[in-house]
Amino acid sequence: MPLRIPAPVKPGGHLRILSPGMPTMAYIPDRVRRGVRVLADAGWTVSLGANALLVAEDGLTAGTAADRARDLMDAFLDPSVDAILAADAGLGSRDLLEALDPEVIAAHPKPFIGYCDNVFLNYFLATRAGIGSLYGATFMVHIGEAGGAYPETLDFLARALDSSAPLVYEPVPTRTGDLIDWYVPELERVPRERDIPGGWTWLRTGKCSGPLLGGEITLLPELAEYFGLDLTGAVLFWDISYHGLEVGPLFEQLCARVDLTGLAGMIIGGHPLRAPDEWAKTIAELVDEHLAGLDCPIVVNADLSHTCPSWIVPFGERVELDSAGPVVFRRGAQRW
Numbered sequence: 001m002p003l004r005i006p007a008p009v010k011p012g013g014h015l016r017i018l019s020p021g022m023p024t025m026a027y028i029p030d031r032v033r034r035g036v037r038v039l040a041d042a043g044w045t046v047s048l049g050a051n052a053l054l055v056a057e058d059g060l061t062a063g064t065a066a067d068r069a070r071d072l073m074d075a076f077l078d079p080s081v082d083a084i085l086a087a088d089a090g091l092g093s094r095d096l097l098e099a100l101d102p103e104v105i106a107a108h109p110k111p112f113i114g115y116c117d118n119v120f121l122n123y124f125l126a127t128r129a130g131i132g133s134l135y136g137a138t139f140m141v142h143i144g145e146a147g148g149a150y151p152e153t154l155d156f157l158a159r160a161l162d163s164s165a166p167l168v169y170e171p172v173p174t175r176t177g178d179l180i181d182w183y184v185p186e187l188e189r190v191p192r193e194r195d196i197p198g199g200w201t202w203l204r205t206g207k208c209s210g211p212l213l214g215g216e217i218t219l220l221p222e223l224a225e226y227f228g229l230d231l232t233g234a235v236l237f238w239d240i241s242y243h244g245l246e247v248g249p250l251f252e253q254l255c256a257r258v259d260l261t262g263l264a265g266m267i268i269g270g271h272p273l274r275a276p277d278e279w280a281k282t283i284a285e286l287v288d289e290h291l292a293g294l295d296c297p298i299v300v301n302a303d304l305s306h307t308c309p310s311w312i313v314p315f316g317e318r319v320e321l322d323s324a325g326p327v328v329f330r331r332g333a334q335r336w
Contacts, residue, residue: 003211003316005132005332006083006109009161011043013082017139018049018071019062021117022090024140024182026053026062031188035144042154049075052087061092068092069099072121076108083161088140089116094226096121102128111161113137113312116241119215123227126316134160135215136304136312141180145308147191152309160312167314167329171198175307177272179242196270196307201280203287203298205323210235210264212319212329216306217250221257232262235319239269239305248286255290265321266298269305276301297321 017035019025025032025048032048039046049071054063062068075084097120105125112133114121125133137157143149152172159167174194181187214237215223223229238254240247254260271279280300287298299321304311313319313329320328 002130003126003132004109004130005163005314005317006111008164009082009111011158012045013161014045014047014080015039016047016049016075016078016081016084017052017087018068018075018084019052019054019087020068020072020089020096020114020121021061021086021092022088023053023055023059023062024088026055027182028140028144028185028188030185031140031144031146034146034148035139038143038149038154042158047081061095062087065092065095066099069096072096073100073104076105076110081110083111083113085143086112086114086118086121086138088138089114089118091117093117094120094222097124100124100128102130105129106131111163113157113160115141115310116216116306117219119219119223119315120226122315123223123229127227132163132317133315134312135315136160136310142308142310145192146189150309156309156312160314163314163331166331169303169311169313169327171200172303172309173198175270175303175309177270177307192308197276198303199276200302201276201300202323203280203284203300204296206297207320207322208235208265208297209318209320211316212237212267212313213316214238214267216241217247217254218245220254224258229258231258231260233264235265235267235321236260236263237267237269237302237304237313240271241306242272244273247282251286252290260291261294263294263296265296266294267302267304267321267327268298268300269310270301270303270307272306297323299323302327
């Protein structure tokens with residue numbers, strides 16, 4: 001299906017912040033104020049969704065699914081809003097899908113930026129509304145960073161929203177995988193240490209191109225089933241979150257439930273809690289065990305993960321992967 005890329009958005013544009021998932025904006029108002037100030041200082045106009053600060057009765061999401069879906073639809077319909085940035089993810093984004101109107105969204109295309117569980121919305125926008133979106137950051141995790149957003153994050157945001165120019169990514173110099181303590185303000189406001197060295201590890205070299213599709217590894221089987229995905233010819237990205245899960249069983253399940261044999265390439269994000277060399281060795285063993293016949297470029301420790309800073313990438317757009325160079329998105333009109 002055709003994938004239309006929303007018009008470029010430049011600094012000075014209006015960003016609407018809304019909460020499709022967890023209610024962290026309601027729990028940490030200091031981080032909200034910090035993030036708004038960071039965006040304003042970078043030249044952006046910022047507003048919050050009408051329901052962005054709600055908390056559902058169970059305390060797990062930012063209001064009901066209807067509340068959250070209404071904020072998203074309102075943001076697409078508001079002509080003053082240039083782009084939409086998710087506040088946080090975690091859980092709850094899938095619950096919005098049945099309440100969204102893809103025809104209305106398609107008639108009012110604009111960039112949506114999400115991360116982790118928000119990927120359900122990225123897939124919905126591509127497969128149901130036929131528009132491109134962005135993946136890799138949220139307002140609370142990346143923009144509200146204690147001590148201020150990392151310079152790379154603000155650069156990635158500005159370049160990703162400017163869909164008129166090619167987007168080129170190279171390794172960041174250092175990263176952090178430290179957990180954010182959402183519920184203890186004294187700990188939340190301590191800047192995280194960027195103590196993970198940057199750099200990628202190529203398990204299989206070469207060149208490829210294809211639409212970039214993926215998500216956090218625990219979500220991929222459900223995403224493939226829900227949206228009926230065919231990953232043949234795609235460049236698959238995935239990472240693992242903080243939850244202490246063993247990647248072996250998850251990767252085995254992924255290979256059993258999703259056909260990965262026709263991939264054009266694979267991008268695996270860095271692990272937030274494991275050393276890059278150890279993580280690369282683990283992934284190399286899993287690929288050799290479960291995808292021995294897959295002959296395509298595979299890179300590990302990419303900056304598209306639950307480490308920070310994280311790339312902000314055009315979801316569903318064609319990406320060029322080259323083990324001798326950077327990751328490149330040419331942008332412009334694409335096809336799913």
